[in-house]
Amino acid sequence: MLLGVAVALAWANIPGGSYDGTWELPLTLGAGDTAITFTLHAFVNEGLMTLFFFLVGLEVKHEFAVGELTDRSRALVPITAAAAGLILPALIFLLVNLGDGEPDAWGVVISTDTAFLLGALAIIGPRFSARLRTFLLTLAVVDDIGALLAIGLFYNDGLDIWPFVVAVVLIGLLAVVRFLPAPLRPPAYVLLGAALWVAVYLAGIHPTLAGVAVALLIPVFPPRRPEVERAAEQAQAFRESPNPRYAAAVSRSLRESFSINDRVQDAWRPYILYVVLPIFAVANAGVHITGATLADALASPVAWGILAGLIVGKSLGIFGATWLVCAVGRGQLAPGLSLHRIAGGAALSGIGFTISLFLVPIAISDPETQDIARVAVLAASVLAFFLGWAILAIGDRLSPPQAIGARLARPVDPTRDHVKGSMAAPYEIVEYGDFECPFCSRATGSVDAVREHFGADVRWVWRHLPLDHVHPHAQEAAQAAEAAAIQGQFLQMATKLFAHQGHLERDDLFRYAEMLGLDPDRFADDFASARVLRHIQDDRLDAEIMDLNSTPSFFVNGYRHVGPYDSATLIRALQSGARGAPAPR
CATH class of the missing domain: 1.20.1530.10 (Na+/H+ antiporter like domain)
Structure with a gap:
């Protein structure tokens, strides 16, 4: 530009x-x-x-449906x-x-x-x-x-009533396109959108608004489990018997697992x-x-x-x-x-x-x-x-930024954080972790020993930091944990994830949910919901502010813990003072 x-x-x-x-x-x-x-x-x-x-309208619809403006x-x-x-x-x-x-x-x-x-x-x-x-x-x-x-x-040339009536009818037709068979939807949106542009132009309204109207009528939703599972099944069939029919079916299922809004934004x-x-x-x-x-x-x-x-x-x-x-x-x-x-x-x-x-x-x-x-x-x-x-x-x-990561950026909030222990406890450990990270899995032993030592005097808090570049399944594992948390079983799901770090494919995650007795439909809906994705993203952004780039990362009594995180070291760090006292370097 x-x-x-x-x-x-x-x-x-x-x-x-x-x-x-x-x-x-x-x-x-x-x-x-x-x-x-x-x-x-x-x-x-x-x-x-x-x-x-049209692109602006798609972004607006996306933000209100599944993005920042949902909350x-x-x-x-x-x-x-x-x-x-x-x-x-x-x-x-x-x-x-x-x-x-x-x-x-x-x-x-x-x-x-x-x-x-x-x-x-x-x-x-x-x-x-x-x-x-x-x-x-x-x-x-x-x-x-x-x-x-x-x-x-405010910026139109006056309204011509009959083209305007046609435009309203076309908008009504665009609203029902979502109910057509999937292959017919894209050409229907294009043809009706072009007709709407002409009608709006003839009505005396600036025709660019036709693009906004079409965008707002295109549905948007997060990836849904049935379409994703169907794509996985068809991919398996194609792997076992490669042929053009299976290839077309896989491509179609993958495409339809995302909303037209997402696909058009990405392509255009x-x-x-x-x-x-x-x-x-x-x-x-x-x-x-x-x-x-x-x-x-x-x-x-x-x-x-x-x-x-x-x-x-x-x-x-x-x-x-x-x-x-x-x-x-x-x-x-x-x-x-x-x-x-x-x-x-x-x-x-x-x-x-x-x-x-x-x-x-x-x-x-x-x-x-x-x-x-x-x-x-x-x-x-x-x-x-x-x-x-x-x-x-x-x-x-x-006003230079505070020493990055020296203190916990966001205080613990029991209404949104995953807390094990009493909020009245004088000692606190906040862990930023990754369910696919082997070091986080081993650190659970250290945390358990610390909790055994202090009993009710310590609380442990988990926050997400999926390291996507080294752990390709970490993001979805975090989503599974958050979806389980909505049904009150975060700790149980976290235990499952740490126990099966080599098996964190999406099918594995849904199987663990069934093993825990979670409602499968609710779990599937929550798994890719804006609420779950936003929770994980908030933890990621907090970690960026504090310059956290490895897991596990611990904050002891609100201060960054640097060095070994074996149980004896963590116990000494906690004993150096109650929450609010300066932590030793």
Whole structure:
């Protein structure tokens, strides 16, 4: 996208006007006597960008169905921050443009460019940025929802009733496509989606919203046990008797074990990110920059409204809302996510490239004012990047991260952690482990000896740290333990997993659940549920903050234990003081 911006700016400033002439070339889409004519620029903004908004819609649906937004209390802080980051920039823009500006162009400043935001964070590269990235990604999803609603509600050309009725009927048909036989669903979505695009266009609504509507009607679900088991059975049959029929059956079962949402995201994302968005950048970032253009921009309330909205409005809205929600006790920041990092992320959210440039020609009719707005959007994006970089760098220097891993990042919570022993016990051992790790299996003996020594005066806490690069079955073993925990048998399942570390295939895990007498259907549903996956991911992110990269890793009385973890050493470490006292180095 940066390369696309550079090409657009260079091309637009070549004498001869070839840039404008190229993008104003007419294109006609028609059949028989019915035809739609639009320019090459409109084809990019209203045709190709439908695919981008389709991808955004898929991400939104995924987050609400099985992702970060399934737990409303968990998502309260970024949702509130995103809402403030939508409203305050628009208000600031309106205040600046109430006189002789372009007040209807407030939508230009409301949205954050997710791709550039995460790319900027990667370029800056603050240490242990996973929590900040998750926060910003959740915020960006809500931001996208707000921007899509604004486009649909406020930026349309008036409603033509009959095409609108056809669009509603098509949406109803799309809603029932999920009930068709599996082979018919993809072509049905494509054909009905194309018809919906035409109907929405003729109705006077921006046609890119057709992509959002189709995406929201495509079902999403985690991998389901029956389809996975059927794929395994067919793979076994193919291994015993290789032939094209079995190969096709295996491929079909593997494909159908994932939702269409997941499959389409995985297949289309590279083309949209590496083809559609750079083409969009070339088509929209071309501004003929002259001294007069810059002078007009400096005197234009549109330019100052965009700069103030994206840089000041986004920063104050997101940071202020986050601080307020936490201050009144309605939300809590994840470990490692300090307020100065929120401030840096809020500043980076002022990068409003894609949807801002997308809305410029929709919200502003005068070509010269459009150029001024584009200059302001580009300038604001650059300034937001450097402002975010400065806040993160200075904040980390003034308030350096705590010695990584010296203390337990998240206190033990008996409502979510797996605790063996009393919460009133004066001594505590927290273990980050991996069910496929042989050292974790052997460490259970040390922990048992420690518990035998102290009796009721010690509690042991387990948290997950699957080392995927060396233990390919560790993640699913952790899922099995969490699914068993929901039915009250975490410790029993953990014992099974440690006792059978060489047999942790998925079929083995479900067999252990049956041996423990767990409800098989509930276990299967919980095994791949968002609740289970999020619990394990939280433990992983805590481990990253503390720079844990091996298992087992122990925290004794809240402090990192370094060195041998035999029972005698752990007992001495515990005896050095009750919880809260400094642990010996």
